[in-house]
Amino acid sequence: MTDDTAHSAESAREPARGAFTTHPEAWLAAIVESSDDAIVGKSLDGVIRSWNEGARRVFGYDADEIVGQRVYRLIPPELHHEEPTIVARLLRGERVDHFETVRLRKDGKRIDVSLSVSPIRNAAGEIIGAAKVARDVTEAKRLQRAEHDLLEQLQELTTELEQQVEEAQSLQEEVEQANNELVQSLADTESAWEQAETARRDADDARRIAQEANAAKSRFLATMSHELRTPLNAIVGYVELLEIGVQGPLTQAQRDALARIRRSGATLHRLIEDVLSFARLEAGKLEYRYEEVVLDEFVAALEGFIAPRLVQKHLEYHFDPSGANVAVSMDRDKVEQILLNLLSNAVKFTDEGCIEVRAHLDDEMFRIDVSDTGRGVREEFIDTIFQPFVQADRSLSRTIEGTGLGLSISRELARAMGGDVTVESVAGEGSTFTLRLPRHHG
DSSP states (O other), X not given: XXXXXXXXXXXXXXXXXXXXXXXXXXXXXXXXXXXXXXXXXXETTSBEEEEOHHHHHHHOOOHHHHTTSBGGXXXXXXXXXXXXXXXXHHHTTOOEEEEEEEEXXXXXXXXXXXXXXXXXXXXXXXXXXXXXXXXXXXXXXHHHHHHHHHHHXXXXXXXXXXXXXXXXXXXXXXXXXXHXXXXXXXXXXXXXXXXXXXXXXXXXXXXXXXXXXXXXHHHHHHHHHHHHHHHHHHHHHHHHHHHTXXXXXXXXXXXXXXXXXHHHHHHHHHHHHHHHHHHHHHHTOOOOOOEEEEHHHHHHTTHHHHHHHHHHHTOEEEEEOOSOOOEEEEOHHXXXXXXXXXXXXXXXXXXXXXXXXXXXXXXXXXXXXXXXXXXXXXXXXXXXXXXXXXXXXXXXXXXXXXXXXXXXXXXXXXXXXXXXXXXXXXXXXXXXXXXXXXXXXX
16 A cells, blocks of 8 residues: 555544534443443333343343333333333432342343432433333442341351350359368268268369360360351352452442451451450460560551551541660560450540550560550449450440450460459549550560
């Protein structure tokens, strides 16, 4: 091809390209056709007049199969009443936004959809039809149902765990009673040795039964916790797939719903980890690995874990370092677990004010204080909040999440490492939880 011929061909194409850019209708038609959503035009008598490629993917009908048919072909019989209601709203000039309902595919499968419907007007401004935009939200609905089912399973598990604890406590009381009877029988008379031996055997039997009950409880906790992880991981995986657009673009409302599912999943994961830690503690299967850690740097990094919840509740956060910039010996993971439990509780039970963390060092020990301006703990609950499955205010159980294991696990871990967790609190003014641990381990 010569240069003149090429120039002529290029010139011949210019009008077409220019003509396309001067016709907004052509752009609009291209956008509608390329949309992932189903975009359907219908007249007021319910007859389908237009059908884009997205509608074919969502409902399974080709345009030549459905255009000219009544829209009731896509609506389950028991939902036919929705159509006249939508038309009545359109005739009043209203829009229908994000109306969630159920529709039928060509293969008979029912799908969850989110509908937005707008009136179509002629040149005189009269309403002559409707434009419907339908998005398939079946997968998002399935994830919401799965989240609900998992929460119900966790509630059932918590109830069973409480029953196991009550049984173990009852057995412990029987052991103590048997021991008291043994002491009394020894004090009564030397001729009661045979009775004392019988009482001792009874006490041993009761102790063995209590130990077996505790072992069974620990096995139950560990097994059920692992079983819960499988569906939880599946939910988190599906949420991530939806968020990256595997099933198509998401509306803001859908992204908000996925964010709520993700937050619920994180809560469930934390509860399951508490249950597993409790089971390992009772079974004596936890191992401790000590390393040298710079105290101020370690504590300062904890703020990042709770920062989103601080922002959400509009709470201030202050960290007062020890200033020594020296290393201490600790099991990093377990100390982090203890402090995150204390920080999470501080945020959970503080509605306004601030959270303050202070680090201290002396020759033998290091200390970390976590203070809040929250609800505090009533005096009668101070001695019980470190018991497993106990929450200081049972009236909060419907609004405050948790198993009641966090403080129990934290104290047990601290004591196993040669330290302790203690609390000072005034109801209505706030609390200070203190972790003390040795600076050195042999």
